[in-house]
Amino acid sequence: ETGVTQSPTHLIKTRGQQVTLRCSSQSGHNTVSWYQQALGQGPQFIFQYYREEENGRGNFPPRFSGLQFPNYSSELNVNALELDDSALYLCASSNSGRGITDTQYFGPGTRLTVL
Amino acid sequence: GENVEQHPSTLSVQEGDSAVIKCTYSDSASNYFPWYKQELGKRPQLIIDIRSNVGEKKDQRIAVTLNKTAKHFSLHITETQPEDSAVYFCAAGERNKFYFGSGTKLNVKP
Numbered sequence: 001e002t003g004v005t006q007s008p009t010h011l012i013k014t015r016g017q018q019v020t021l022r023c024s025s026q027s028g029h030n031t032v033s034w035y036q037q038a039l040g041q042g043p044q045f046i047f048q049y050y051r052e053e054e055n056g057r058g059n060f061p062p063r064f065s066g067l068q069f070p071n072y073s074s075e076l077n078v079n080a081l082e083l084d085d086s087a088l089y090l091c092a093s094s095n096s097g098r099g100i101t102d103t104q105y106f107g108p109g110t111r112l113t114v115l
Numbered sequence: 116g117e118n119v120e121q122h123p124s125t126l127s128v129q130e131g132d133s134a135v136i137k138c139t140y141s142d143s144a145s146n147y148f149p150w151y152k153q154e155l156g157k158r159p160q161l162i163i164d165i166r167s168n169v170g171e172k173k174d175q176r177i178a179v180t181l182n183k184t185a186k187h188f189s190l191h192i193t194e195t196q197p198e199d200s201a202v203y204f205c206a207a208g209e210r211n212k213f214y215f216g217s218g219t220k221l222n223v224k225p
Contacts, residue, residue: 033212033213035215040218041217041218042119042121042204042206042215042216042217042218043159043204043215044215045208045212045213045214045215048212055210056210056212058116058212059116090158090159096210103149103161103164104149104161104213105161106151106158106159106160107158108157108158109158
Protein backbone atom coordinates (compact mmCIF):
# COMPACT_ATOMS: atom_id res chain seq x y z
CA GLU A 1 0.00 0.00 0.00
CA THR A 2 1.07 3.61 -0.61
CA GLY A 3 1.54 6.16 2.17
CA VAL A 4 -1.24 8.34 0.77
CA THR A 5 -4.23 8.73 3.08
CA GLN A 6 -7.62 10.36 2.59
CA SER A 7 -10.45 11.37 4.89
CA PRO A 8 -13.25 10.82 5.35
CA THR A 9 -13.82 7.38 3.84
CA HIS A 10 -17.47 7.98 3.09
CA LEU A 11 -19.63 11.07 3.08
CA ILE A 12 -23.31 11.77 2.42
CA LYS A 13 -24.45 15.28 1.54
CA THR A 14 -27.54 16.89 0.06
CA ARG A 15 -27.78 19.04 -3.05
CA GLY A 16 -26.56 22.60 -2.57
CA GLN A 17 -24.29 21.78 0.37
CA GLN A 18 -20.55 22.21 0.46
CA VAL A 19 -17.95 19.51 1.17
CA THR A 20 -14.25 19.38 2.01
CA LEU A 21 -12.15 16.29 1.36
CA ARG A 22 -8.64 15.82 2.69
CA CYS A 23 -5.51 14.10 1.46
CA SER A 24 -2.15 13.48 3.10
CA SER A 25 0.59 12.90 0.58
CA GLN A 26 3.25 10.24 0.82
CA SER A 27 6.36 11.27 2.74
CA GLY A 28 8.77 13.12 0.46
CA HIS A 29 6.11 13.95 -2.13
CA ASN A 30 5.41 17.59 -3.02
CA THR A 31 2.63 17.25 -5.59
CA VAL A 32 -1.00 16.26 -5.14
CA SER A 33 -3.49 15.63 -7.91
CA TRP A 34 -7.22 15.13 -7.47
CA TYR A 35 -9.44 12.90 -9.57
CA GLN A 36 -13.16 12.17 -9.74
CA GLN A 37 -14.11 8.58 -10.53
CA ALA A 38 -17.77 7.98 -11.34
CA LEU A 39 -19.04 4.42 -11.03
CA GLY A 40 -17.76 2.24 -13.86
CA GLN A 41 -15.54 4.95 -15.35
CA GLY A 42 -11.91 5.93 -15.30
CA PRO A 43 -10.60 8.67 -13.01
CA GLN A 44 -11.05 12.19 -14.40
CA PHE A 45 -8.40 14.79 -13.65
CA ILE A 46 -9.71 17.71 -11.57
CA PHE A 47 -6.55 19.67 -10.75
CA GLN A 48 -3.03 19.40 -9.39
CA TYR A 49 -1.19 21.26 -6.65
CA TYR A 50 2.56 21.72 -6.58
CA ARG A 51 4.21 23.59 -3.72
CA GLU A 52 0.92 25.17 -2.63
CA GLU A 53 -0.06 26.47 -6.09
CA GLU A 54 -2.53 25.09 -8.60
CA ASN A 55 -0.45 23.57 -11.39
CA GLY A 56 -3.02 22.56 -13.97
CA ARG A 57 -6.74 21.96 -14.12
CA GLY A 58 -9.05 19.60 -15.95
CA ASN A 59 -12.52 20.33 -17.28
CA PHE A 60 -14.23 21.04 -13.95
CA PRO A 61 -16.19 24.20 -12.98
CA PRO A 62 -14.88 26.77 -10.47
CA ARG A 63 -17.06 25.36 -7.69
CA PHE A 64 -14.34 22.69 -7.46
CA SER A 65 -11.45 24.33 -5.66
CA GLY A 66 -8.46 23.21 -3.67
CA LEU A 67 -5.64 24.04 -1.35
CA GLN A 68 -2.23 22.64 -0.58
CA PHE A 69 -0.54 23.24 2.74
CA PRO A 70 3.16 23.69 3.62
CA ASN A 71 3.35 20.01 4.64
CA TYR A 72 2.02 19.17 1.11
CA SER A 73 -1.28 17.80 2.35
CA SER A 74 -4.24 19.00 0.33
CA GLU A 75 -7.96 19.74 0.43
CA LEU A 76 -10.60 19.50 -2.27
CA ASN A 77 -13.62 21.75 -1.77
CA VAL A 78 -16.83 21.40 -3.73
CA ASN A 79 -19.53 24.06 -3.41
CA ALA A 80 -23.19 23.89 -4.41
CA LEU A 81 -23.19 20.11 -4.65
CA GLU A 82 -25.11 18.50 -7.50
CA LEU A 83 -26.37 14.92 -7.80
CA ASP A 84 -23.76 14.24 -10.52
CA ASP A 85 -20.99 15.01 -8.03
CA SER A 86 -21.63 11.61 -6.46
CA ALA A 87 -18.42 9.69 -7.10
CA LEU A 88 -15.21 8.33 -5.62
CA TYR A 89 -12.72 11.16 -5.16
CA LEU A 90 -9.11 10.07 -5.39
CA CYS A 91 -5.99 11.98 -4.62
CA ALA A 92 -2.60 10.97 -5.90
CA SER A 93 0.78 12.17 -4.72
CA SER A 94 4.11 12.33 -6.48
CA ASN A 95 7.48 13.95 -6.13
CA SER A 96 8.12 16.30 -9.01
CA GLY A 97 9.07 19.70 -10.21
CA ARG A 98 7.51 21.69 -12.99
CA GLY A 99 8.15 20.00 -16.29
CA ILE A 100 9.02 16.65 -14.78
CA THR A 101 6.65 13.73 -15.09
CA ASP A 102 6.75 11.38 -12.14
CA THR A 103 4.85 8.35 -10.92
CA GLN A 104 1.61 9.03 -9.05
CA TYR A 105 0.47 6.95 -6.09
CA PHE A 106 -3.19 6.94 -5.19
CA GLY A 107 -4.94 7.20 -1.86
CA PRO A 108 -7.90 4.95 -0.99
CA GLY A 109 -10.46 7.57 -1.99
CA THR A 110 -13.48 9.25 -0.45
CA ARG A 111 -16.88 8.00 -1.55
CA LEU A 112 -19.20 11.02 -1.81
CA THR A 113 -22.94 10.51 -2.16
CA VAL A 114 -25.13 13.51 -2.94
CA LEU A 115 -28.85 13.07 -2.25
CA GLY B 116 -6.96 18.34 -23.67
CA GLU B 117 -5.83 14.75 -23.99
CA ASN B 118 -8.30 12.07 -25.09
CA VAL B 119 -7.52 8.47 -24.17
CA GLU B 120 -9.52 5.62 -25.64
CA GLN B 121 -9.24 2.10 -24.25
CA HIS B 122 -10.51 -1.23 -25.51
CA PRO B 123 -11.88 -3.72 -25.01
CA SER B 124 -14.18 -2.69 -22.18
CA THR B 125 -14.42 -6.29 -20.99
CA LEU B 126 -12.08 -9.22 -21.58
CA SER B 127 -12.56 -12.79 -20.49
CA VAL B 128 -9.69 -15.28 -20.77
CA GLN B 129 -8.91 -18.74 -19.54
CA GLU B 130 -6.28 -19.11 -16.83
CA GLY B 131 -2.87 -19.42 -18.44
CA ASP B 132 -3.84 -17.52 -21.60
CA SER B 133 -2.54 -14.07 -22.53
CA ALA B 134 -4.52 -10.83 -22.30
CA VAL B 135 -3.95 -7.69 -24.36
CA ILE B 136 -5.47 -4.27 -23.66
CA LYS B 137 -5.01 -1.40 -26.10
CA CYS B 138 -5.13 2.37 -25.70
CA THR B 139 -4.82 5.32 -28.03
CA TYR B 140 -4.13 8.93 -27.14
CA SER B 141 -4.49 12.21 -28.99
CA ASP B 142 -1.97 14.68 -27.56
CA SER B 143 1.54 14.28 -28.96
CA ALA B 144 2.87 16.15 -25.91
CA SER B 145 2.05 13.18 -23.68
CA ASN B 146 5.27 11.56 -22.56
CA TYR B 147 4.32 9.21 -19.73
CA PHE B 148 2.00 6.23 -19.92
CA PRO B 149 1.15 4.36 -16.69
CA TRP B 150 -1.13 1.38 -16.27
CA TYR B 151 -3.16 0.88 -13.12
CA LYS B 152 -5.01 -2.12 -11.73
CA GLN B 153 -8.07 -1.46 -9.61
CA GLU B 154 -9.77 -4.19 -7.63
CA LEU B 155 -13.33 -3.69 -6.47
CA GLY B 156 -13.53 -1.08 -3.73
CA LYS B 157 -9.80 -0.42 -3.74
CA ARG B 158 -7.46 2.30 -4.95
CA PRO B 159 -5.83 2.14 -8.40
CA GLN B 160 -2.38 0.55 -8.10
CA LEU B 161 0.43 1.17 -10.55
CA ILE B 162 1.48 -2.05 -12.26
CA ILE B 163 3.81 -0.77 -14.96
CA ASP B 164 4.65 2.46 -16.76
CA ILE B 165 6.54 3.55 -19.83
CA ARG B 166 8.03 6.84 -20.94
CA SER B 167 8.06 8.22 -24.45
CA ASN B 168 11.76 7.55 -25.01
CA VAL B 169 11.20 3.78 -24.62
CA GLY B 170 9.33 1.45 -26.98
CA GLU B 171 8.83 -1.54 -24.72
CA LYS B 172 9.12 -2.45 -21.06
CA LYS B 173 8.68 -5.77 -19.31
CA ASP B 174 8.21 -6.78 -15.68
CA GLN B 175 7.79 -10.54 -15.18
CA ARG B 176 4.41 -11.47 -16.73
CA ILE B 177 3.52 -7.89 -17.65
CA ALA B 178 4.77 -5.90 -20.63
CA VAL B 179 3.85 -2.59 -22.19
CA THR B 180 4.57 -1.40 -25.72
CA LEU B 181 4.40 2.15 -27.04
CA ASN B 182 4.12 3.37 -30.62
CA LYS B 183 4.55 7.14 -30.53
CA THR B 184 4.00 7.59 -34.24
CA ALA B 185 0.63 5.89 -34.13
CA LYS B 186 -0.14 7.24 -30.65
CA HIS B 187 -1.06 3.91 -29.18
CA PHE B 188 0.19 1.73 -26.36
CA SER B 189 -0.73 -1.71 -25.13
CA LEU B 190 -0.61 -3.84 -21.99
CA HIS B 191 0.25 -7.50 -22.32
CA ILE B 192 -0.28 -9.99 -19.51
CA THR B 193 1.02 -13.51 -20.06
CA GLU B 194 0.17 -16.68 -18.14
CA THR B 195 -2.88 -15.04 -16.60
CA GLN B 196 -3.98 -16.09 -13.12
CA PRO B 197 -7.36 -15.66 -11.36
CA GLU B 198 -5.83 -12.95 -9.14
CA ASP B 199 -5.23 -10.89 -12.30
CA SER B 200 -9.01 -10.36 -12.46
CA ALA B 201 -9.65 -6.63 -11.95
CA VAL B 202 -10.28 -3.42 -13.89
CA TYR B 203 -7.24 -2.09 -15.72
CA PHE B 204 -6.82 1.56 -16.66
CA CYS B 205 -4.36 3.11 -19.05
CA ALA B 206 -3.40 6.76 -18.74
CA ALA B 207 -1.47 9.28 -20.79
CA GLY B 208 -0.12 12.68 -19.87
CA GLU B 209 2.76 14.89 -19.01
CA ARG B 210 3.84 17.00 -16.05
CA ASN B 211 1.74 14.81 -13.79
CA LYS B 212 -1.56 15.68 -15.50
CA PHE B 213 -2.89 12.35 -16.54
CA TYR B 214 -5.95 11.42 -18.54
CA PHE B 215 -7.34 7.96 -18.05
CA GLY B 216 -9.05 5.51 -20.34
CA SER B 217 -12.47 4.15 -19.44
CA GLY B 218 -11.10 0.85 -18.15
CA THR B 219 -11.04 -2.82 -19.11
CA LYS B 220 -12.65 -5.37 -16.85
CA LEU B 221 -10.49 -8.49 -17.06
CA ASN B 222 -11.97 -11.79 -15.94
CA VAL B 223 -9.61 -14.74 -15.70
CA LYS B 224 -11.54 -17.99 -15.52
CA PRO B 225 -9.90 -20.82 -13.54
